[in-house]
Amino acid sequence: MIYTDILVIGSGISGLSYALKVAQERPDATITIITKSDDEESNTKYAQGGVAVVTNFETDSFEKHIEDTLRAGGGLCNREVVEIVIKEGPQRIKEIIDWGVNFDKNSSNTYDLGREGGHTENRVIHHKDITGAEIERALLDAINKLENTQLLNHHYVIDLITEHHIPNEPFDKYSLNCYGAYVLDLKTQQVKKMSAKITLMATGGCGHVYKNTTNPIIATGDGIGLAHRAKAKISNMQFIQFHPTAFYSNRPGQLSLISEAVRGFGAKLRTASGEPFMHKYDEREELASRDIVARAIDSEMKLRGDDFVCLDCRSLNREEFLKHFPNIYQQCMDEGYDMFKDLIPVVPASHYLCGGIDVDTFGQSTIKNMFAVGECSNTGLHGANRLASNSLLEALVFGHRAAIKTVERLNEDKFNYINLNKVPEWDEKGLKVNEEMVLLNYLRKQLQVLMSDLVGIVRSNSRLELAKQKEEEIYRAVKEIYNFSFLSPQLSELRNLVSVAYLIITQSIEQKENRGAFYNKSLDKK
Known part of the structure; x- marks a missing residue:
């Protein structure tokens, strides 16, 4: 068992900014950040446009930005959350500038503000066309200077540890706690038990559930798959934004x-x-x-x-x-x-998932002591469709708010402690075989094709019903492989992608009106 106060899953803007804030407020706390790839590989790195934030109050205003966000969200945004993100945004931007992020300025030494679709004013601050990479660089530099924080790359989370994993531990399925995670060290091929008082899910999006995506190869919906298996509430998965x-x-x-x-x-x-x-x-x-x-x-x-x-x-x-x-x-x-x-x-x-793991205004999920921030979360900011360049701002604001709540919890020290020695080692018993990678690749491609063809930009009732049947077939095949094969990142990613596909399809079937990024042509005929 590896013990840490804070376990951060993901190394993009959400996870890094959260870790920095907690580390500054509680330098005595131990913080472990894990990522399944290299340190800098994240959705953040590929954000080109910039951060939408009000900086010029002569021509722009919070109210204009709020109204643009609500309009893009098709009437499904949580106005309280929209106001929180937009009004707290300027202070969060000031912080990352203090951490070393550079944004472009014009000849007047003011921010060179860009404008994107859905915005009524120029308000997007940027660093050329590699804003995300610049933010990632600065945050990693700041993280590497901290003594109480370690970043472990090439570590893959297999499952969250909740009361489900503890033999004879009574629990309420509607009031579960997160105690950390089972983590596969990709270099040693060993599964570690990592115990944490608080776990932050900051795993980014799920673009690779589709055939074509702007997302990096790591965006396989891992956080949502983990949360789904741990019985967290997950909503608005039908709202997939296509760039x-x-x-x-x-x-x-x-x-x-x-x-x-x-x-x-x-x-x-x-x-x-x-x-x-x-x-x-x-x-x-x-x-x-x-x-x-x-x-x-x-x-x-x-x-x-x-x-x-x-x-x-x-x-x-x-x-x-x-x-x-x-x-x-x-x-x-x-x-x-x-x-x-x-x-x-x-x-x-x-391009972007507008729903995800349900959280409150401080990023707390429905599983106690598990927070979720960034694209894997459903804060209510985006509603049915994200306004361009609001995502990095959301990550910073909710990273900050989750960090503040985390520090409060650490200071109170009222955690539901259990005997973690009761948590069993990862179960590798039974007949295990090395499954051919060609089969995993085939099933992954089949899943991506069915999602692209049947659950894409334009959907229909008949397409969704067919997608549901095909997804169930793939789910059964993946479950069979998982039960009788050695663990691998490819198998775990496929398992998470199948969960994501299930959520998108079922919540698309439940959606009875066209809003924002969701369009079912069958609903127009009613």
Whole structure:
């Protein structure tokens, strides 16, 4: 058994900012951060556009940002949470600047504010087109200076430890505690019991439940899968935001993202034959919210039988564009496209989960002493659809609030202590075989295809019912493999992806009206 006061699962902006705040407030507390990949590999790293936050109070206001967020969320946002995030945002930004994050400024030495779809004002602060990578760099530098914090990479969480795992321990299934986790050390291939007073879930999104996504390969819904098996309440999984403009490729997996800020800069959408079309769908045209733009692109592709639409940057100021988007320009050049000469092929791709593990205004889940922050959580901020660049702000605000509540709990020291020696070692008994990786890959691809084809941007009752049947078949196959195979990250990821797919499908079937990112064409006929 490894003991730590705080166990942080995930090393993106949510986990790192939370750990920094707890470490500063309680330097005597031991904090362990675990990540299944390298330190810096997270969804945060790939955030291009920036952080939406009110900094210019002459032209902008909290109320404008609040109203933009509520409008994008299709009427399902929790207004209290929206106000908390937006009004506490500026102070959280000041903190990460103090921690070493650099944001671009203009000739007047004020923030160079960008604008993205759904925003009525320029309010997105950024670091060129690699804002997430800059934040990740600074937070990791700050973490590495702390004496009471350790970051363990290549460690994969298999299951949370709750009363379920303790023989003869009485428990109320509606009032479970989290005592830590079983963790697979990928280097030694040993499963460790890690005990913690408080566990933070900061595992990011689940983009790889779909065939095409802008998410890194690690985004397999692990936190949601873990929480689902531990009986946490999970909601709004039907609201999957598809980014309208990922670089079109026949290669499955992570697609290069072409930031929404490029359209905010003036780029226009065209059909594959070069004709404009956004005016047919929304008066804001390219600056409409993501759900509208993604469905418009999907509609045009289906009407014309095209595999993609195009982004037109040819008339934009080259010098200014390259100053703002050097990496996006180079990505396109690497693919053989010059953004100032060629139309760039783009396609919607799974991008962001608006639901997740239900939490209160301090990030506490329905499992005691387990917090969830960031994309794996459902705070109520996003409602049915996320406003662009609100996610990093949410991570900072809720990371802070979860840290404050954590410090309160540590100071009170009223934890439900149990004899952790009763927690059994990871059960590897029984016949175990080395399952061929080809079978795991096959099932994963089958799951991704069914989700992309049947539970994508546009859904229908018949598609969802078929998806439910197919998901159940894959679930049974994965369960059989899990019961008779040695543990591996690939098998565990597949197990979590199946849980995520189940939640998306079942909650899509339960959704009886079209809102935000959710669109079921069968509901239009009623």
